[in-house]
Amino acid sequence: MVIGLYKVSLILESTRPLPLLSWSGVVAARIVKECIGGREGLVSVEPLQKEGQPLNASPNKPSTIEEPNILLGATLNTTGFYRLRSSLPGCLDRWGFRVISFEVERWVPRLPRRVTTSRDAIEFTVEYWPTIYAFRSRPILYPSPQRLVYSVFSALARHTGLSLKGYANTLASNVELLGWNGRVGLYSIGRDRKVRAFYGRATYAATARYVELLQLVMEAAQVLHVGKSRGIGFGAVKPGSIMQMVGSL
Incomplete structure (x- = not known):
């Protein structure tokens, strides 16, 4: 349920x-x-x-x-x-x-009902507030597209009970980072503890046939946040509009 x-x-x-x-x-x-x-x-x-x-x-x-x-x-x-x-x-x-x-x-998340046959590529942006991604306990301090996808689907599965591993694997292999305009900052979280987090605007490309799946990720990211330490205000994002590009991935 x-x-x-x-x-x-x-x-x-x-x-x-x-x-x-x-x-x-x-x-x-x-x-x-x-x-x-x-x-x-x-x-x-x-x-x-x-x-x-x-x-x-x-x-x-x-x-x-x-x-x-x-x-x-x-x-x-x-x-x-x-x-x-x-x-x-x-x-x-x-x-x-x-x-x-x-x-x-x-x-309430709604899973996509269809996948198109389009081979076109789409472009979208994400505005990151201070965010910490991680891979095998190591910090990833840039807007990795794979960390974006997997962190959202992991949170979705944890908080909704949905089984989404197949969706995550599919989308993660069909999205890529085009560019990033941002920085890494140092943040005090109390008791002399400090963490590093990145922030800024990232531009991604994805296969257009998975646009509905991507829309779910963008919607969920705004609600659940992304990456680590969401419970103390990290990982808030503001997705931009999705634009269709000429050509294919």
Whole structure:
């Protein structure tokens, strides 16, 4: 049985200054876990955002959150969602936030029903916020197309109960990285721990016959995030439009 997930977006206003000493995904995760009573129920969390950009700081360069219109986003399973909803706004008040707006979207993945016979290639872009891919426990700090595909399908299988290995293998062998405009940064995640993550815009090409499968991956990536450490705000992505190219892969 496919289980739906809940993508929650909260617009917050600070009622008192909140010191920020690390990657704001860590703070967002602490807030959400306090609201739902633990890690159970949390699928992924977005870093705290202001004007469409993630907030970040470090012990060597601290900052303070005291602006209006801070966005907190998270994806939760059914248990986590109802716990969050029942605990608002009290749990946020303890962090110095007041809820301005609360939006929720229930998401249920839909598998593609057909594969076209097209030999054309399609091009698509993905805007990465700080992301950490891994292969056999080693960090992969660039937008690997195979890590994108496998990390999404792995998360889909884990959180929905779907068996998707065949889909993952098929798409992973039919997508390639065309270019990347980005960098690698160092992020403090507390207790003197730091991790490296990449961010920026990647352009990919894929075989057009698998466009519906690719659309599922792009949709799921926005809900589940990609790569490692999704529970502390890494791996958030914003896919661009899919464009058809001339020629074939």
